[in-house]
Structure formats: C-alpha cells, structure tokens
Amino acid sequence: MKPYGILNHMVLDRSPRLDRVFHALAHPARRAIVCQLSVGERSLSELASPLEMTFPAATKHVRVLEAAKLVRRRVVGREHRCSLVASPLKEATLWTEQFRRNWEARFEALDSLLEEMKAEEKSRPRRR
Amino acid sequence: MNPTGLQVSTPTDTTIVLTRTFDAPRRLVWEAMFVPAKMRRWMLPPPGFTLTTCVCEPRVGGALSLAWKSAEADPAMTLQGVFTEVVPHERAVHTEKMALGSGQEIGSLVETHEFAEKGGVTAMRITQAYESKEGRDGALASGMDQGMEACYRQLDAVLAKPA
Numbered sequence: 379m380k381p382y383g384i385l386n387h388m389v390l391d392r393s394p395r396l397d398r399v400f401h402a403l404a405h406p407a408r409r410a411i412v413c414q415l416s417v418g419e420r421s422l423s424e425l426a427s428p429l430e431m432t433f434p435a436a437t438k439h440v441r442v443l444e445a446a447k448l449v450r451r452r453v454v455g456r457e458h459r460c461s462l463v464a465s466p467l468k469e470a471t472l473w474t475e476q477f478r479r480n481w482e483a484r485f486e487a488l489d490s491l492l493e494e495m496k497a498e499e500k501s502r503p504r505r506r
Numbered sequence: 507m508n509p510t511g512l513q514v515s516t517p518t519d520t521t522i523v524l525t526r527t528f529d530a531p532r533r534l535v536w537e538a539m540f541v542p543a544k545m546r547r548w549m550l551p552p553p554g555f556t557l558t559t560c561v562c563e564p565r566v567g568g569a570l571s572l573a574w575k576s577a578e579a580d581p582a583m584t585l586q587g588v589f590t591e592v593v594p595h596e597r598a599v600h601t602e603k604m605a606l607g608s609g610q611e612i613g614s615l616v617e618t619h620e621f622a623e624k625g626g627v628t629a630m631r632i633t634q635a636y637e638s639k640e641g642r643d644g645a646l647a648s649g650m651d652q653g654m655e656a657c658y659r660q661l662d663a664v665l666a667k668p669a
Contacts, residue, residue, distance in 0.1 A: 477522075477646050478514040485512055485526050487548035491538050492530040499534075 402446035407431065408439045412448065415462035422458045519639040522646065524632040532621040532628040536595045539619065539630075540564040555582060564592050570600050579607040587617075596621055613641050 402408055411425055426436035440460055443449035451460050512526045528535050538544045542560040551557050551574050558581065559573035568589045576582035584605050591599035597620050604613040618633040636642040 478512055481514070481524060482512040482526075484548050484550050485528075487550060488535075488538055489528065491544060491547045492528055492534055495534045495538065495544075496530055 398446040399448065402442050402448055405439065405442075407435075408443055411436075411439055411443060411460075412462060415449065415460060419459050419461040422460065425460060516642070516646075520636045520642050522634045522636075522642060524634075526630050528628045528630065529626070530628060531626055532595050532623040535621055535628045535630060536564075540598070559584075564589055564594070564598055566590065566592055568592075570602065581607045583607065583612075590616075591618075613645060615641065615645075 403412065407429055410429055414420055414425055414428070422436055422440065423433065425431075425440065426433050429436065431439075440449055440451065444451060448463055449460050450463050451458050453459075512524060515523045515525075517523055538548065540562050542562050545562060546557060546560055549557060549560075549572075554576050555574040556576075557572065558575050559571055561569055561571040563569050566589055570585070570587035570589065572585040573581040574583045584607070585602060586605070587600045587602040589598060589600045591597065597618070599616065599618045602613075602615050602617050603611060605611045614637050616635045618631075618635070620631045620633075622629045634642075634645070636645065
C-alpha cells in the first residue's frame with residue numbers, strides 16, 4: 379500500500395482546455411446558465427429572460443461556454459437551442475467537487491475528534 | 507492545495523478513491539472510524555437527517571448498521587453491511603447496502619479502508635467499489651445535487667440584484 383503515491387491526475391491536469399472551463403465558470407451569469415441547462419435544453423431567449431440579460435449579453439456568455447465545450451448550440455428554425463455538455467465538467471472534477479466537500483467536512487470533524495482523543499490519552503497514559 | 511486535504515479520484519468506471527491524512531496515530535484513527543460513540547461525532551448526516559442507529563463491529567462477520575431519520579420518515583435511510591476482512595488498525599473491508607426507509611435499495615458497494623502510519627501521521631485510503639458505473643455516478647451525483655442547490659441559490663442572488 380502506497381497511500382502517499384496516489385496522484386489525482388485530474389487535479390494535476392493543467393491543460394489549456396481546463397483553463398477555458400474554469401474561465402467559463404468564473405462568471406456568475408455563466409454559472410447560472412449552466413444551472414439552467416442542467417435541467418434541460420433551452421433557447422437563447424429562455425436563457426436570457428430569467429437572468430434579466432439582454433439577448434446579445436446572453437449570446438456572448440453562451441459563446442464563452444461554447445469555447446470551453448460546455449455548451450452545444452443547434453439552430454432549430456429561428457431558434458438557437460443550447461444544451462449542456464457535461465463531460466468537461468467531469469474532467470474539471472467539478473463533478474466530484476461537492477462529493478469531496480461533503481466528505482472533507484466530515485473529515486474535518488474527525489480531525490477535531492482526534493485532537494480530543496490525543497489530549498485524553500496524554501492526560502490518562504495507557505497502561506500496557 | 508492542502509497536502510493533507512481530501513483527494514477524490516475515480517481510477518476506474520466503478521470506483522471512487524478517497525485519500526486523506528490525519529495528524530494522529532492510526533490506532534486512534536481506527537477507533538474514530540469504527541467505534542460507534544466516536545463515529546457519531548464526525549459522520550455528519552445530510553441536511554435534515556439525524557443518525558438514530560449506529561452499530562459497527564470491525565471483525566470478520568461483524569455487522570455495520572446505520573439508520574437515519576428525517577422529519578418525514580423514521581428510518582428515512584439505512585445502511586447495512588458486513589465486515590469481510592479485518593486487520594486491526596491496518597485494513598478493513600465491508601459490504602454496504604444503502605436503502606430508503608421504504609426498503610427501496612439505492613446503492614450497493616464494497617468499501618476498503620487502509621491505514622498507514624508514518625511519524626504519528628496516518629494516511630487513510632478508502633476505496634469504494636460499486637456494482638456498476640451507474641451506481642458509482644449516482645453516488646458522486648448525490649453530492650452534485652447539493653452543489654446544484656448552491657448553484658441555484660447563486661442564481662437567486664443574481665436575480666435579486668438590480669439590473
């Protein structure tokens with residue numbers, strides 16, 4: 379067992395593609411768009427209205443998301459329909475980030491418990 | 507990145523590996539992980555849930571049994587398992603079946619815990635092996651739901667801001 383030897387290749391990935399993903403998600407409006415699309419396909423105007431965004435502004439944000447390959451756009455008649463492409467999100471480990479945070483919160487509680495246990499042992503040395 | 511912080515990786519389609527170091531000898535980490543009175547202290551339940559049952563017998567054939575209640579149901583969720591391999595303070599393997607209060611199974615996996623101590627610091631590795639990729643992705647997504655909740659709250663904040 380080599381617990382120190384495990385490298386999380388995803389965390390260490392510094393590819394320009396990931397940079398684009400993180401850049402794309404660095405803006406609250408674009409995260410909001412990703413949220414909306416996580417429910418299903420939306421037209422550009424459907425994306426713009428709840429954000430009280432102008433159509434050109436929404437288009438601009440969608441372009442950034444498209445460049446990061448987070449969003450795919452198809453033209454249906456006069457409408458531009460957008461959908462979420464989840465795979466770059468997985469690559470960026472955002473997919474696992476909430477899972478990680480939930481467990482990290484538990485392990486931080488475990489850290490404090492261990493501090494208590496260590497202090498207890500010090501004050502009451504174990505007899506062997 | 508904090509070197510002792512939790513790292514999560516997905517080395518295969520059906521596994522999740524969690525690695526974390528603790529500033530304590532592995533004997534204490536083991537105790538914290540497998541003694542019910544200690545487990546209750548750190549196994550923070552999902553929001554709205556309370557841990558009601560906590561049985562853990564880290565010996566081959568020993569049981570692992572946890573139950574949570576919510577405002578709607580008691581139990582709202584259960585976890586049942588059996589220890590299949592135990593090397594005290596070093597390694598433990600147990601099965602794990604999660605179910606809703608209704609009895610509907612929501613996931614099944616084998617969890618391996620490994621502890622290595624170096625200079626009073628314990629490196630722990632938990633390997634969760636799911637039955638299928640769908641099961642594994644479901645477990646990862648259970649966190650994602652809450653992530654999305656946070657995401658939606660952020661959307662609320664964006665909407666609340668004057669244009």
